[in-house]
Amino acid sequence: MIASSAVAESCPAFLDHDQRKLHSSETVNLCEIANGKPMLVVNTASHCGYTDQFGGLETLHKRYADDGLVVVGFASDDFSQEADSEEEAATICYKNFGITFTMIAPGAVTGADANPVFQEINRQSSPPSWNFTKYVVDAEGNVTNAFPSRVTPDDPELIKAVESVL
Numbered sequence: 001m002i003a004s005s006a007v008a009e010s011c012p013a014f015l016d017h018d019q020r021k022l023h024s025s026e027t028v029n030l031c032e033i034a035n036g037k038p039m040l041v042v043n044t045a046s047h048c049g050y051t052d053q054f055g056g057l058e059t060l061h062k063r064y065a066d067d068g069l070v071v072v073g074f075a076s077d078d079f080s081q082e083a084d085s086e087e088e089a090a091t092i093c094y095k096n097f098g099i100t101f102t103m104i105a106p107g108a109v110t111g112a113d114a115n116p117v118f119q120e121i122n123r124q125s126s127p128p129s130w131n132f133t134k135y136v137v138d139a140e141g142n143v144t145n146a147f148p149s150r151v152t153p154d155d156p157e158l159i160k161a162v163e164s165v166l
Contacts, residue, residue, distance in 0.1 A: 011035040012141030014120035022075055022103035023090035030117065033102065034070040038139050038165035041121060043109040044073045045081035045131040046092040048149075053132050054097035056153030060162065061101040067166045068139075071101035074118065076109045079131050134158060138165045 011031035018027040030039075042057060054073075061071040075082060075089055083089040086105060093099040109118040110127045118127070121135050124143040134153070136145040145161040152158075 012120070014116050015141065017116045019115070019117075020105040022073075022093060022105050023086040024105075028102055028104075030070075030072065034072070036139050037068045037070050038162070039070045039072060039135075039137040040162060041117065041135045041137055042071070042073050043076045043078070043118070043128045043131060043133055044093075044103070045076060045079060046083040046089045048079070048081040048131040050130075050132040050149050051092065053153055054093060054099055058097060058099055058101065060153050060159075064162060064166065069162060069166060072117075073099070073101065073103045074109055074115060075103060075106040076131070077106055078108055078110050078128070081131050082106055136161045136165055 015030035015034060018029050020027050040057070040060060044054070045051065057071055057073065060069070073093070083092060089106065093103055104115070107115045109115060110122070114122060114127070120141075121137070121143055125135060125146045130149045132149040134147040134151065135143050138144050144165055147155070147158050147161070
C-alpha cells in the first residue's frame with residue numbers, strides 16, 4: 001500500500017515504501033506515520049554489546065512522542081549481530097525491552113542492497129559503521145545529526161539534537 005496521494009505529495013520519496021514490521025506480516029509506510037514529523041532512525045541488532053540501548057530508545061520514544069518524534073528501528077544483520085530468527089529478535093525487542101516504537105524487519109542498512117530509507121540516510125550522512133547508529137531526521141526528511149553506537153540515547157548531545165527538530 002502506497003501512501004495516499006495527498007500524503008505522498010508532501011512526504012519525502014525515500015519514506016514512501018511499504019516496510020514489513022519485525023516478526024509480522026503487517027507493513028507500515030513511514031509516510032503514514034512520520035510525514036511532517038521528525039524522526040530518530042536507528043539500525044539495531046539483537047545480539048550486540050549495545051543492545052541494552054533499546055531501553056533508552058523506548059524512553060526517548062515515550063518522552064517525545066507527544067511532541068511529534070517518531071522513533072523507528074531497522075533490524076539488520078549487516079554486522080553479524082542480529083538474532084538467528086525474527087521471532088528471537090522480536091522477543092528481545094518487545095518482551096525484554098518493552099519496545100512500542102516501530103521496528104522494521106531485518107534488512108540491509110549499508111551497501112547497494114540497503115533499505116530505501118538507509119540509502120537516502122547514507123547519501124545525506126554516512127552509512128552506519130556499526131549497530132545502533134542513530135540518525136536525527138527533521139520533519140522535511142533531512143538528516144540533521146548522526147551519532148555513533150557509543151552515544152547512548154540519554155546522551156545530552158543526542159537529546160539536544162532531538163529537541164532541535166521538534
